[in-house]
Amino acid sequence: MRIALVTETYPPEVNGVAMTLGRLADGLRQRGHTLHLVRPRQVRGEQPAMTADLREMLVGSLPLPRYPGLRFGLPAHGALLKSWREQRPDIVHVATEGPLGWSALTAARRLDLPISSSFHTNFDAYSGHYGIGWMRGSIERYLRHFHNRSQVTLVPTQEIVRRLTSADFQNLKVMARGVDTQLFNPQRRSAALRQQWGADANTLVVATVGRLAAEKNLDLAVFAFDALHRAYPNSRLLFVGDGPQKSALAARHPEHIFAGMRHGEDLAAHYASADIFLLPSLTETYGNVTLEAMASGLGVVAYASAAALDLIDDGRNGLLAPPGDEQRFIGAAISLAGNAGLLARLRLRAPARVSRLGWDAIHDTFADILEDLALIHSRRRHRAVVKP
Numbered sequence: 526m527r528i529a530l531v532t533e534t535y536p537p538e539v540n541g542v543a544m545t546l547g548r549l550a551d552g553l554r555q556r557g558h559t560l561h562l563v564r565p566r567q568v569r570g571e572q573p574a575m576t577a578d579l580r581e582m583l584v585g586s587l588p589l590p591r592y593p594g595l596r597f598g599l600p601a602h603g604a605l606l607k608s609w610r611e612q613r614p615d616i617v618h619v620a621t622e623g624p625l626g627w628s629a630l631t632a633a634r635r636l637d638l639p640i641s642s643s644f645h646t647n648f649d650a651y652s653g654h655y656g657i658g659w660m661r662g663s664i665e666r667y668l669r670h671f672h673n674r675s676q677v678t679l680v681p682t683q684e685i686v687r688r689l690t691s692a693d694f695q696n697l698k699v700m701a702r703g704v705d706t707q708l709f710n711p712q713r714r715s716a717a718l719r720q721q722w723g724a725d726a727n728t729l730v731v732a733t734v735g736r737l738a739a740e741k742n743l744d745l746a747v748f749a750f751d752a753l754h755r756a757y758p759n760s761r762l763l764f765v766g767d768g769p770q771k772s773a774l775a776a777r778h779p780e781h782i783f784a785g786m787r788h789g790e791d792l793a794a795h796y797a798s799a800d801i802f803l804l805p806s807l808t809e810t811y812g813n814v815t816l817e818a819m820a821s822g823l824g825v826v827a828y829a830s831a832a833a834l835d836l837i838d839d840g841r842n843g844l845l846a847p848p849g850d851e852q853r854f855i856g857a858a859i860s861l862a863g864n865a866g867l868l869a870r871l872r873l874r875a876p877a878r879v880s881r882l883g884w885d886a887i888h889d890t891f892a893d894i895l896e897d898l899a900l901i902h903s904r905r906r907h908r909a910v911v912k913p
Contacts, residue, residue, distance in 0.1 A: 529561040533621040533625050545645070553892060559578050561580050562582070563625070565625065582608060584598050584601040586599060598623060616895050619633075626642075643678070644668075644685065677898060678696060680699060682834070703816075703882050704884075705820075706880055709793050710797065711797050715794045730799040731763065743764075746803045757863065765784045765796075767786045796821035797822060803827075820876055826854065827843065842871055842875045844857040
């Protein structure tokens with residue numbers, strides 16, 4: 526099957542959406558499908574990949590405001606029409622809702638191609654963190670109009686299905702995310718790395734991993750750690766990641782560890798060498814970091830939303846706080862730090878909970894969904910042609 530995948534973020538960019546799409550693209554190719562990947566050019570002079578099973582189209586892009594290192598794709602309606610007329614894909618999957626995604630959606634509809642889409646990011650929820658909360662309703666209406674023009678919209682959890690259904694989104698289908706448990710696991714723990722952080726065997730290392738940005742609610746992680754540290758002074762706070770808030774956070778809190786962006790086995794070692802993981806964000810659609818932290822054997826404290834709501838049995842393999850209840854979140858972090866037996870049990874059970882969430886099953890599900898949509902669309906077109 527020839528599949529067109531349109532996205533405005535892709536590896537080597539580092540974010541959950543790029544990582545997920547890179548994995549999905551690899552999975553499709555491993556299953557014998559041919560991929561037409563449409564994405565922004567990430568660096569000047571970059572050339573599109575051309576192999577037997579991958580044909581790239583690189584389009585113009587502009588920097589994403591307040592997100593250094595990330596870009597959004599410019600509309601490419603004419604180029605897409607020309608390309609897809611010359612080599613008609615069996616289905617178009619539009620993964621992002623920016624200008625490039627919109628132009629792909631309109632081009633595919635004009636050519637009567639089947640379309641699927643993904644809902645990866647709560648852009649409407651982000652608005653309040655960037656001084657444009659008054660636009661939240663308009664952003665939600667745009668997202669609804671965008672996704673309702675596809676035959677199916679893939680979302681990561683039932684919670685998102687319920688929320689979007691209540692906002693009149695249609696044709697929603699759950700497709701969860703996976704985690705590489707060969708990479709993320711407790712065996713990656715490193716005493717040498719902990720020593721670099723100034724942590725001995727008895728030091729409690731509290732970590733948060735992800736983009737250092739306003740929508741991640743990182744002030745709450747700092748507040749929770751400060752309260753924890755007052756009760757248990759032999760503790761350190763570790764930030765792994767980069768983003769627009771890094772400089773300000775590091776300037777205000779030089780006592781904390783800012784490890785920057787990490788990848789691969791190095792990232793896995795940073796996870797596994799911590800003890801507690803804090804996820805204070807309320808804007809996640811899923812939160813891949815939840816799976817990675819649990820696979821790495823950390824005691825996770827999170828709000829009861831996104832992946833945490835699906836994966837964490839409160840008190841058994843992690844701790845949950847009601848969404849938005851900061852005092853309960855802070856209290857959970859303090860209680861976990863002060864209960865060595867509970868922390869040990871959570872850390873033991875967390876990897877077992879995600880051990881069967883490998884990417885292979887996700888890849889199979891994605892390929893099956895696309896194949897079914899392409900087949901249904903093909904039959905409909907055939908009936909329209911032969912209709913007397």
